[in-house]
Amino acid sequence: MSQIIHRSLHSTPPVAVSAQGAYITDAAGKRYLDACGGAAVSCLGHAHPDVLAAMHRQIDQLAYAHTGFFTSDTVEQLAAQLTRTAPGDLNYAYFVSGGSEAVETALKLARQYFVEIGQPQRTRFVARAQSYHGNTLGALAVGGNEWRRRQFAPLLIDVVRVSACNAYRDRRADESEQAYTQRLLNELEQAILEAGPETLIGFCAETVVGATTGATPPTPGYLQGVRRLCDKYGMLYIADEVMCGMGRTGTLHAFEQDDVVPDIVTIAKGLGGGYQPIGAVLASEKIVAALQAGSGLFQHGHTYICHPTAAAAALAVQQVIERDNLLEAVKTQGARLHQQLREVLGELPHVGDTRGRGLFAGVELVEDKASKRPFDPAFKLHAQIKANCMARGLMVYPMGGTLDGQYGDHILIAPPFIVTASQIDFVVDTLRQVIVEET
Ligand code: PLP
Numbered sequence: 001m002s003q004i005i006h007r008s009l010h011s012t013p014p015v016a017v018s019a020q021g022a023y024i025t026d027a028a029g030k031r032y033l034d035a036c037g038g039a040a041v042s043c044l045g046h047a048h049p050d051v052l053a054a055m056h057r058q059i060d061q062l063a064y065a066h067t068g069f070f071t072s073d074t075v076e077q078l079a080a081q082l083t084r085t086a087p088g089d090l091n092y093a094y095f096v097s098g099g100s101e102a103v104e105t106a107l108k109l110a111r112q113y114f115v116e117i118g119q120p121q122r123t124r125f126v127a128r129a130q131s132y133h134g135n136t137l138g139a140l141a142v143g144g145n146e147w148r149r150r151q152f153a154p155l156l157i158d159v160v161r162v163s164a165c166n167a168y169r170d171r172r173a174d175e176s177e178q179a180y181t182q183r184l185l186n187e188l189e190q191a192i193l194e195a196g197p198e199t200l201i202g203f204c205a206e207t208v209v210g211a212t213t214g215a216t217p218p219t220p221g222y223l224q225g226v227r228r229l230c231d232k233y234g235m236l237y238i239a240d241e242v243m244c245g246m247g248r249t250g251t252l253h254a255f256e257q258d259d260v261v262p263d264i265v266t267i268a269k270g271l272g273g274g275y276q277p278i279g280a281v282l283a284s285e286k287i288v289a290a291l292q293a294g295s296g297l298f299q300h301g302h303t304y305i306c307h308p309t310a311a312a313a314a315l316a317v318q319q320v321i322e323r324d325n326l327l328e329a330v331k332t333q334g335a336r337l338h339q340q341l342r343e344v345l346g347e348l349p350h351v352g353d354t355r356g357r358g359l360f361a362g363v364e365l366v367e368d369k370a371s372k373r374p375f376d377p378a379f380k381l382h383a384q385i386k387a388n389c390m391a392r393g394l395m396v397y398p399m400g401g402t403l404d405g406q407y408g409d410h411i412l413i414a415p416p417f418i419v420t421a422s423q424i425d426f427v428v429d430t431l432r433q434v435i436v437e438e439t
Contacts, residue, residue: 019046022416022423035427036397040243040414043270044317051275051316058312067306075311081318085252088261089285095306099242099268100134102279106264107138108300110201110236113287116294126160126203132211133240142204145212147403160195162188165218168353169407177219185225192233202236207254210243214362214410215355223258236263246270247321250331250358275313326417333419334358340428350439352408361413374401374408382409388434
C-alpha cells in the first residue's frame with residue numbers, strides 16, 4: 001500500500017518508469033501515447049536532449065542560490081527571452097514554481113499596484129463562473145468551479161462573479177455570436193457598476209478555459225470588450241495562461257489571437273514543459289514602475305523563486321520552440337486534429353461539441369445532442385473514458401461535468417508540439433472507439 005496521499009485514496013496509479021518523445025512507459029513495460037501532456041504540461045514531449053543537456057550544465061555549475069543573496073545569469077536570460085517575445089510593454093517577469101503560485105503572485109501584485117498609486121480602497125477581483133485558477137486559497141477564490149471550491153468557501157476571499165464565455169452552452173438559439181458577446185460584456189459592466197468600480201482591482205480570466213470546460217475559447221471580440229471595460233473603470237486585466245499559454249494554441253500567448261494585451265499574464269505548464277516545476281508572471285511597465293516609484297519592493301517571495309535549474313530547463317524549452325519553429329507545427333497539426341475531431345467524433349450521437357485552438361482541444365459529451373443534456377454525473381463517464389483510453393495506451397484528460405447539470409463531461413487533448421500526423425490519427429481513432437463503447 002502506498003504511503004503517498006494520491007489523488008484518489010482508493011487506488012494507486014500505475015508506476016511510470018521512463019519516458020521518451022510522446023510516450024511514457026510504466027513498470028509493466030506498457031507504453032502510453034501522452035496526448036494530454038499530463039495536464040497540458042509536456043509541450044516538447046519527454047527527454048528532449050537539448051533540455052536535459054541544459055539542465056545538466058546548470059546543475060553542475062549552480063543548482064540553486066537564494067534570491068535574498070543572488071540572481072543568476074540563467075534566470076536573467078529567461079526573463080530577457082520572455083519579455084522580448086511578449087507583446088506590448090510586458091517588460092518584467094517574476095518566477096515561481098507553478099501555476100497556482102503564479103496566480104497568487106498576480107493577485108498580490110495587482111493589489112499592491114493600487115496601494116502604491118494611492119487607491120487602497122480597491123480590494124476585490126472580478127472573475128468568471130466555471131473557471132479554474134489553481135488550488136491555493138487565493139487562486140481557488142477567483143476560480144469559479146463550485147465542486148473545487150465548495151468545502152473551502154468559508155476560507156476564500158469574496159469575488160465578484162460573472163458568467164463564463166461559452167458559446168456552445170450559453171448562446172441562445174436566436175442570438176448571433178456578436179449579440180451573445182455583447183450580452184456578456186453588458187453583464188460584466190453591470191457587475192462592475194453594482195460592485196462599485198472604485199473598489200475593484202481587476203478582472204481575471206483564462207484566455208482559453210482549460211480544466212473546467214475543456215479548451216473553450218472566447219468568442220470574437222469578447223476579450224477586446226473586457227480590455228475596454230478594464231480601461232474604462234481603471235481596473236487591471238489579468239490573463240491566466242497557465243494552461244493555454246506558451247505556444248499551446250499556436251501563438252506564444254493565446255491572447256495574441258484576440259488582439260489584446262493584458263496588464264498581467266500568468267504562465268506555467270508549457271513554460272518548463274514539465275522538466276522542472278516553474279511558473280511566471282509577466283507584468284507591464286506601469287505596474288513595476290509604480291512599485292519602483294513607491295515602496296521599491298514587491299512584498300512577496302518564496303524560497304524557490306528564480307530557481308536556476310528550473311530556469312535552465314524553461315530557457316532551453318523556449319529556445320527549442322523558437323529554433324525549431326514549433327509554433328508552426330502547433331498550427332499545422334492543430335488544424336489536422338480539429339478537422340478530425342469535427343469529422344470523426346462530431347458525427348457520434350453523444351459528442352455535443354468539439355472546440356479549441358492549436359494543440360489544445362476539447363470534446364464535450366452529452367446524453368442528448370439536441371437538448372445538450374449532459375450525462376448524469378453519478379455515471380462518471382469521464383472516469384470510464386480515462387480508464388478505457390489508458391487500457392489502450394492513450395493518455396487524454398477527461399473531466400466530469402458540473403453537478404448542477406449545466407456542463408457535460410469533457411475530454412481535454414493537448415499533445416506535445418512534436419506530435420506526428422499518425423499519432424493524431426491514433427488519438428482520434430482510439431477516442432472514437434472508446435466513446436462509442438462507453439456511451
Ligand atoms: N491556472 C490555470 C488556468 C490552470 O489550468 C491551472 C492548472 O491546471 C492553474 C492555474 C494551477 O496551476 P498548478 O496546478 O501548477 O498550481
